Amino acid sequence: MRVRRVVGWAGEVLVTLGVLLLLFAAWQLWWTDVAADRNQAAIVQNLERGFAAAPVAPVGENGIPAAIGKNGAFAVVRIPRFGADYARPVLEGTGRPVLALGVGHYVGTAGPGQVGNFAVAGHRTTYGRPFHDVDTLADGDRVVVETAGTVYVYEVTSREIVRPWQVGVIAPVPGSPGDTPSQAVITLTSCHPKYSATERYVVHGRLVESIPRAQWVPSTWLAAPTEG
């Protein structure tokens, strides 16, 4: 009788653990997206309101506004290839809590529009997955970075898949750490393959246009790419 009771309890414990594991998968794959999409949309809205209202905040030596807004957000990234209404906040830092709120800017890399490498990371899956479709970006696709004073338009120039420790991709001159940059470029990093952490999908682009906010006409620059 005793043995039967113990086995019965053990079975119930195992079934309970199984259900909790399934719950965890649901939370990670579904709920983090739901929560993050809501948060990120609110941060973008906040930023846009700030951009429209306040006088342009002074930008520090590093290209990041000295006084950054709530959550450390300072820019909005728009990628027409990901959809006409695609807009995600860019925040300073690439820690876990930051990446749950949007796209993270690698501290120490160039600011938006600056000579050097404006390097950012974003989730490929979960937490709103801002870079879910990063592998669909083709040469010439636009990556638009909106800041308080200026809108920077980058165009994709190359893609590569690297291992997580290959930090050369976010060097001022991507692939040539130590070289002095003469060009303003952008680098996006995300995980690869999806739902894995063995590699990183990396997209490079170069600055093609800097447009003062007053002269910014979204429809000219945010049209969806036709081919591809």
Place this chain on the structure above:
Amino acid sequence: MYAALWRHLPGPRWARALQCLLLALAVVAGCFLWVFPAVSPLLPFTDSTVGP
């Protein structure tokens, strides 16, 4: 385990069922709000940055 729980809950059958439901909801909420966010960083599936 669950049989023991059922035996120890007070009230008629419908009241016990209601308490079980509330308990289950509390466990799910606790997991979503505190347990899972704490566990997730220990797993590598969502790393998207390059670094040493």
